[in-house]
Amino acid sequence: MMARLVRAAQDPIGPLAPTRITLTVDGEPVEGVLGQTLAGVMLSADTVAWRSTSFRDKPRGAFCGIGVCFDCLVVVNGQRDVRACQRRAAPGDVVEFHRDMPLSTPEERP
Amino acid sequence: MTEVLVIGSGPAGLAAACAARALGRRVVLLDASDYVGGQYWRHLPPERPARREAVLHHGWSRFQAMSQALERDPLCEIVTSAHVWAIDAGRVHVMVGEADGAGREARTYAAAAVVFATGAFDRALPIPGWDLPGVFTAGGAQALAKGERVAVGQRVVVAGSGPFLLPVASSLVQAGSTVVGVYEASHLAHLARQWTARPWQLLATPAKLLELAHYASVHVKNRIPYATGRAVTAIHGGQRVESVTISAIDETWRPIPGGDVVVAADAVCLGHGFTPRVELPIAAGCRLDARRFVQVDEHQRTSVAAFYAAGEITGIGGVDLSLSEGTIAGHMAAGGHLEDRALRDARARRDALRSFAERLERAHRIGENWTDWLSDETIVCRCEEVSVGRLRSVAETSRSSGLRSLKLQSRAGLGACQGRMCGRSVETILAAAAPGGHLIDESTTDRRPIATPIRLAELAFGNDKSVEK
Amino acid sequence: MDVTIVDRGPAAGGTSAAGEGNLLVSDKGPGAELELAKYSLDLWRSLVGSLEDELGSAFAPVEYDPKGGVVAASSASDAEALFRFAEAQRGVGVDARTLSVAEALALEPELSPAIAAAVFYPHDAQVQPAVASEALLASARAAGTRVLTGTAITGALRDSGGRLIGVTTTNGSISADDVVVAAGPWSGDVARLLGGVLHVGPRKGLLLVTTRMAHRVLHKVYDTSYVGAVQSDSSALQTSSVIESTAAGTVLIGSSRQDVGFDDRIDVAVLRAIAANAIRLMPFLADAMVMRAYGGFRPFSRDHLPIIGPDLDVPGLWYATGHEGAGIGLAPATAELLTALLLGEPTSIAVEAFLPGRASLVGTA
Ligand SMILES: Cc1cc2nc3c(=O)[nH]c(=O)nc-3n(C[C@H](O)[C@H](O)[C@H](O)COP(=O)(O)OP(=O)(O)OC[C@H]3O[C@@H](n4cnc5c(N)ncnc54)[C@H](O)[C@@H]3O)c2cc1C
Ligand SMILES: Cc1cc2nc3c(=O)[nH]c(=O)nc-3n(C[C@H](O)[C@H](O)[C@H](O)COP(=O)(O)OP(=O)(O)OC[C@H]3O[C@@H](n4cnc5c(N)ncnc54)[C@H](O)[C@@H]3O)c2cc1C
Ligand code: FES
Numbered sequence: 001m002m003a004r005l006v007r008a009a010q011d012p013i014g015p016l017a018p019t020r021i022t023l024t025v026d027g028e029p030v031e032g033v034l035g036q037t038l039a040g041v042m043l044s045a046d047t048v049a050w051r052s053t054s055f056r057d058k059p060r061g062a063f064c065g066i067g068v069c070f071d072c073l074v075v076v077n078g079q080r081d082v083r084a085c086q087r088r089a090a091p092g093d094v095v096e097f098h099r100d101m102p103l104s105t106p107e108e109r110p
Numbered sequence: 111m112t113e114v115l116v117i118g119s120g121p122a123g124l125a126a127a128c129a130a131r132a133l134g135r136r137v138v139l140l141d142a143s144d145y146v147g148g149q150y151w152r153h154l155p156p157e158r159p160a161r162r163e164a165v166l167h168h169g170w171s172r173f174q175a176m177s178q179a180l181e182r183d184p185l186c187e188i189v190t191s192a193h194v195w196a197i198d199a200g201r202v203h204v205m206v207g208e209a210d211g212a213g214r215e216a217r218t219y220a221a222a223a224v225v226f227a228t229g230a231f232d233r234a235l236p237i238p239g240w241d242l243p244g245v246f247t248a249g250g251a252q253a254l255a256k257g258e259r260v261a262v263g264q265r266v267v268v269a270g271s272g273p274f275l276l277p278v279a280s281s282l283v284q285a286g287s288t289v290v291g292v293y294e295a296s297h298l299a300h301l302a303r304q305w306t307a308r309p310w311q312l313l314a315t316p317a318k319l320l321e322l323a324h325y326a327s328v329h330v331k332n333r334i335p336y337a338t339g340r341a342v343t344a345i346h347g348g349q350r351v352e353s354v355t356i357s358a359i360d361e362t363w364r365p366i367p368g369g370d371v372v373v374a375a376d377a378v379c380l381g382h383g384f385t386p387r388v389e390l391p392i393a394a395g396c397r398l399d400a401r402r403f404v405q406v407d408e409h410q411r412t413s414v415a416a417f418y419a420a421g422e423i424t425g426i427g428g429v430d431l432s433l434s435e436g437t438i439a440g441h442m443a444a445g446g447h448l449e450d451r452a453l454r455d456a457r458a459r460r461d462a463l464r465s466f467a468e469r470l471e472r473a474h475r476i477g478e479n480w481t482d483w484l485s486d487e488t489i490v491c492r493c494e495e496v497s498v499g500r501l502r503s504v505a506e507t508s509r510s511s512g513l514r515s516l517k518l519q520s521r522a523g524l525g526a527c528q529g530r531m532c533g534r535s536v537e538t539i540l541a542a543a544a545p546g547g548h549l550i551d552e553s554t555t556d557r558r559p560i561a562t563p564i565r566l567a568e569l570a571f572g573n574d575k576s577v578e579k
Numbered sequence: 580m581d582v583t584i585v586d587r588g589p590a591a592g593g594t595s596a597a598g599e600g601n602l603l604v605s606d607k608g609p610g611a612e613l614e615l616a617k618y619s620l621d622l623w624r625s626l627v628g629s630l631e632d633e634l635g636s637a638f639a640p641v642e643y644d645p646k647g648g649v650v651a652a653s654s655a656s657d658a659e660a661l662f663r664f665a666e667a668q669r670g671v672g673v674d675a676r677t678l679s680v681a682e683a684l685a686l687e688p689e690l691s692p693a694i695a696a697a698v699f700y701p702h703d704a705q706v707q708p709a710v711a712s713e714a715l716l717a718s719a720r721a722a723g724t725r726v727l728t729g730t731a732i733t734g735a736l737r738d739s740g741g742r743l744i745g746v747t748t749t750n751g752s753i754s755a756d757d758v759v760v761a762a763g764p765w766s767g768d769v770a771r772l773l774g775g776v777l778h779v780g781p782r783k784g785l786l787l788v789t790t791r792m793a794h795r796v797l798h799k800v801y802d803t804s805y806v807g808a809v810q811s812d813s814s815a816l817q818t819s820s821v822i823e824s825t826a827a828g829t830v831l832i833g834s835s836r837q838d839v840g841f842d843d844r845i846d847v848a849v850l851r852a853i854a855a856n857a858i859r860l861m862p863f864l865a866d867a868m869v870m871r872a873y874g875g876f877r878p879f880s881r882d883h884l885p886i887i888g889p890d891l892d893v894p895g896l897w898y899a900t901g902h903e904g905a906g907i908g909l910a911p912a913t914a915e916l917l918t919a920l921l922l923g924e925p926t927s928i929a930v931e932a933f934l935p936g937r938a939s940l941v942g943t944a
Contacts, residue, residue, distance in 0.1 A: 003261065010286055059350070065247065079211075196847050196850075203847055518591075549589070
């Protein structure tokens with residue numbers, strides 16, 4: 001494990017028992033904790049990339065963590081362009097990844 | 111009618127709200143986050159209680175005193191999840207609800223006075239490989255540690271410039287990560303020159319020194335290597351960070367040949383200073399100063415009547431300066447006088463801390479030859495994936511010296527973050543490639559009339575429930 | 580000819596970088612401007628190819644896209660008016676194909692099924708206007724044109740007889756046999772500096788930009804109010820929908836027309852009106868994320884026609900301006916007409932309607 005949630009037993013802040021929630025991330029059920037952002041849920045599971053870029057098809061995840069870089073965008077319950085680091089996870093959320101590559105070009109022009 | 115509207119609830123905004131309330135004014139405090147506290151006091155949500163959260167923070171009791179006083183106060187309305195997206199003709203337009211949600215509640219505020227306290231975000235210079243997953247801004251790693259209890263990696267490299275790298279490393283250690291090293295780009299000799307230039311000035315800011323001393327002790331205790339004159343100049347990995355190149359650099363930040371080492375790491379935290387969040391003040395017509403922070407006078411007044419600014423949007427100086435400026439801005443916005451007793455302390459501290467901040471800034475200023483570590487393939491604009499080579503090529507082929515045209519030709523800065531991440535680096539690279547070595551239009555990458563994205567339907571049907579009490 | 584271009588800013592930093600790059604015949608009724616547009620669109624078609632050949636692949640793409648335009652009417656009466664308009668256009672050789680709702684939806688699937696009818700204009704096209712301007716400039720430079728940016732015109736250079744023989748600038752004076760004012764909405768000011776009288780005003784327009792999405796807007800899509808607005812004299816706020824996707828995947832949503840001088844602040848009420856119109860036309864856009872608003876000032880003349888040709892009173896002073904919301908589309912034809920006039924050669928199409936001395940301008944001056 002690389003990115004992860006701080007282990008409760010070793011955490012100097014002495015966390016109390018959290019409420020577990022389940023969401024669907026990229027088709028798989030993922031466990032999270034109530035109060036986490038979507039980025040928090042994914043990073044806790046060592047998912048560091050959840051978007052592929054539109055021109056070069058490169059993996060991206062969170063970068064700035066505070067809502068200014070827009071690298072962490074996900075699709076939440078069908079809504080595109082949601083910043084994962086800003087949106088709190090709600091039980092049952094369905095999170096999909098933006099995969100717009102390759103940018104489709106308009107076909108069928110008469 | 112709202113008497114004082116405060117935008118941003120970090121140290122500056124909280125202090126401003128408290129000061130305005132102390133003069134009896136009705137206050138509305140808006141913040142886009144779900145909780146007050148800003149970057150400095152970013153904390154866990156109430157759904158995740160802990161016995162000793164204070165150990166992660168400095169000045170936690172001050173934060174609690176301010177935020178609880180405001181929360182209990184019936185004449186202060188705190189609106190969180192309040193995304194201020196536009197300002198026109200003095201009206202402040204807000205969407206209240208989930209970040210990037212749909213169908214949020216639209217509100218428009220008109221206030222007798224507005225205090226901008228929207229803070230700043232980390233500047234990270236482009237580096238080959240900085241777009242790999244596992245690279246974070248230093249503040250981002252900090253925010254994830256404090257606000258999520260997420261450790262961004264197991265073996266983490268912290269690099270950039272400025273004293274802010276120290277608390278980031280401390281937070282990582284507290285989150286259980288191994289900090290491979292903290293690499294400060296400025297040279298020790300340069301730092302020493304700046305820090306000892308006027309040692310008596312440091313005496314006026316003991317709290318700041320104590321805080322730095324605390325971080326230093328954490329570093330000693332955890333044996334975190336701290337090196338100066340070093341920079342991360344390349345980040346390697348396939349799908350995520352695997353290792354980084356750390357280079358010796360000269361005083362202009364040019365890599366010194368033969369001075370590279372490669373170290374294994376699974377995360378990198380970059381912080382080369384801060385960029386203020388100035389889009390709302392710009393939309394309101396406020397002037398920026400030569401360093402491109404919001405220009406304020408002694409009263410914390412901006413160039414536009416009834417608009418005040420405080421905290422990191424007026425200059426980077428840390429939490430104590432933000433608090434002092436906030437106090438003064440809130441007091442003045444509430445109709446107080448500069449000479450009032452209530453401001454005596456805040457003014458003295460502000461003036462002392464500002465000179466401290468100026469020394470910090472001089473000490474950690476970005477070296478002009480950082481661009482030497484770029485290669486043609488290095489991505490500068492992360493959103494539109496525009497490389498250094500592309501920027502230079504549009505400048506060369508069009509021979510344009512206009513930022514707007516060069517942005518449109520290259521697409522740099524036109525993506526989702528609207529140039530927040532790359533803007534100033536793009537300007538630097540384009541200016542160097544432009545005829546005569548500079549850009550001549552008045553356009554900058556700071557202007558963003560839509561301060562935070564909004565769905566078209568929210569815009570169309572945001573039937574403006576004007577809040578005027 | 581030996582040519583020098585002078586701009587107080589950088590190149591492509593004025594209106595040409597602050598609008599859209601629609602190259603349209605669809606919005607013009609029979610008349611001189613439509614003839615100019617038809618001719619200009621033909622020129623654009625060959626121009627983009629030769630610019631690309633000349634400038635090479637390192638130059639930013641001009642993003643010429645002859646995608647065609649769909650104009651949709653929202654009510655039966657609008658449809659009737661639109662069909663009449665299209666009929667008249669067909670009469671002068673415009674390819675304007677009337678569509679049933681089903682045909683329109685087949686062509687542009689995200690159009691609102693509530694539309695009453697539509698007309699398809701296969702010859703409507705678009706370019707990236709700032710890049711197109713830079714490409715034209717680069718080509719001119721290669722042909723020997725001198726380009727002085729960061730140099731503002733400050734006044735006239737005259738001989739002892741008072742004849743205009745050049746300009747003074749912030750970087751010294753430049754002598755010239757002829758001076759052409761093509762300063763967009765600022766043309767009136769520059770003309771005045773040179774002793775001419777020219778009425779060109781700014782007509783503000785705002786646009787919205789969405790984040791990137793998979794292409795779902797296949798053609799240029801407008802509502803019928805666009806047709807009315809272009810030729811309108813009203814100074815009140817008007818908005819009409821113009822929706823187009825760009826090569827980068829963003830969608831541009833326009834636009835407004837407002838006479839408020841050079842006030843460049845963004846007015847939220849205007850943005851709301853633009854957004855509401857767009858959703859009516861293409862409902863899927865309701866969820867689209869708007870990340871930017873921008874705009875500029877269309878240079879408009881009193882009779883809403885471009886002003887191309889010599890000043891009536893000042894020998895040596897020429898104009899190429901007043902194109903309002905069509906200056907990108909009309910640029911190549913304007914250049915051809917102006918060049919022919921300067922050389923005293925016959926023009927390829929009739930120029931009388933655009934001459935500065937025409938009755939519709941002089942009469943009201
Ligand atoms: C990610 C990050 C972490 C940091 N961590 C530390 C640290 O641990 N230690 C340290 O000494 N310094 C830290 N800093 C530096 C820190 O910014 C300052 O010391 C201090 O927080 C500045 O206070 P402020 O009130 O000016 O701004 P901030 O604390 O940044 O507060 C600004 C507030 O404005 C809100 N806001 C911004 N734009 C809008 C909008 N359009 N609509 C509504 N609300 C808006 C933000 O949500 C935020 O809450 C950090 C900086 C960053 C960027
Ligand atoms: C919102 C909007 C949407 C639009 N959409 C379209 C569209 O889809 N299709 C289309 O064809 N057209 C469109 N237009 C119109 C089009 O952009 C203009 O007609 C065209 O750009 C005008 O070009 P220009 O070269 O005349 O003026 P500009 O591009 O404004 O150039 C004038 C130049 O003169 C310079 N100047 C001014 N004063 C001086 C001085 N004293 N000395 C030296 N230089 C000076 C300026 O710096 C500037 O660079 C739109 C316009 C707007 C605002
Ligand atoms: S990580 Fe930067 S916006 Fe979410």
